[in-house]
Amino acid sequence: MxxxxxxxxxxxxxxxxxxxxxxxxxxxxxxxxxxxxxxxxxxxxxxxxxxxxxxxxxxxxxxxxxxxxxxxxxxxxxxxxxxxxxxxxxxxxxxxxxxxxxxxxxxxxxxxxxxxxxxxxDPELDLGVDLLAPVDQIADALQGVSRRRGPVKGVLLDQRVIAGLGNLCVDEVLFHTGVAPSTPMCEVADLNRLAEVIATTMPAMLVAGGSHTGDTGPGHRDGDGRCALDGTPLVRSMVAGRATVSCPTHQR
Ligand SMILES: [Zn+2]
Structure with a gap:
């Protein structure tokens, strides 16, 4: 935040x-x-x-x-x-x-x-495509890093890939894509789907009030949060050095 x-x-x-x-x-x-x-x-x-x-x-x-x-x-x-x-x-x-x-x-x-x-x-900013950019630009950015072996969560947090995504938004995007945060980037099967989720989820969260408004946001992150899709207790872990929340049932 x-x-x-x-x-x-x-x-x-x-x-x-x-x-x-x-x-x-x-x-x-x-x-x-x-x-x-x-x-x-x-x-x-x-x-x-x-x-x-x-x-x-x-x-x-x-x-x-x-x-x-x-x-x-x-x-x-x-x-x-x-x-x-x-x-x-x-x-x-x-x-x-x-x-x-x-x-x-x-x-x-x-x-x-x-x-x-x-x-x-007058800073020099070394930033990737903006998080509210059109879906084709986000898909291109993801394609450009599709061979990385690190966790997809870390790639999405990299401001030189997609600028503006932070810890809460990345958890939310992966939740709705159905991809586990620790999945190596090079093993994410459907990058177009990931791009689509970013391009739809970010504007929706902006309208809702910001990065805390998702299904994995505060209130779902500690204690007894459950998956809004299947009711499974959400799991907390550390991925890419960040506190991470995900669903062990539908995020694979
Ligand atoms: Zn789930």
Missing amino acids: PEGLEAEIYARAAHQVIGRRITSVVVDPLCGDGDLLGRLVSADVRAVSRHGKHVLVDTTRGRLDLHFGMTGRLIVDGSAAIQQLEYGARRDDPVWDRLVVSFDRGEMRVSDPRRFSRHRL
């Missing part, structure tokens, strides 16, 4: 700063270079976009890249695009502000208790 879906929600909220002029930028030294980001003062915001988990604010003096780490939230003009991340802060304490961009009217800030958010100027 936050995954690409949360970044999309943030990016949409940040659209309201388009056309404003930046009057100051204050960043926590752990989360960004204050001297570099200071160059944005007096720049005008031209556009806001997103790729993967990155929100990109284009200005007349460069591109500001916002990456939210594990617990970052974007707050625009005092209102949070997402009130509460599933594993994030439950309140909005000003001491957690790691980036504050003030405009000629209003402000945008990143509240991040864990301090893993990163904010850069």
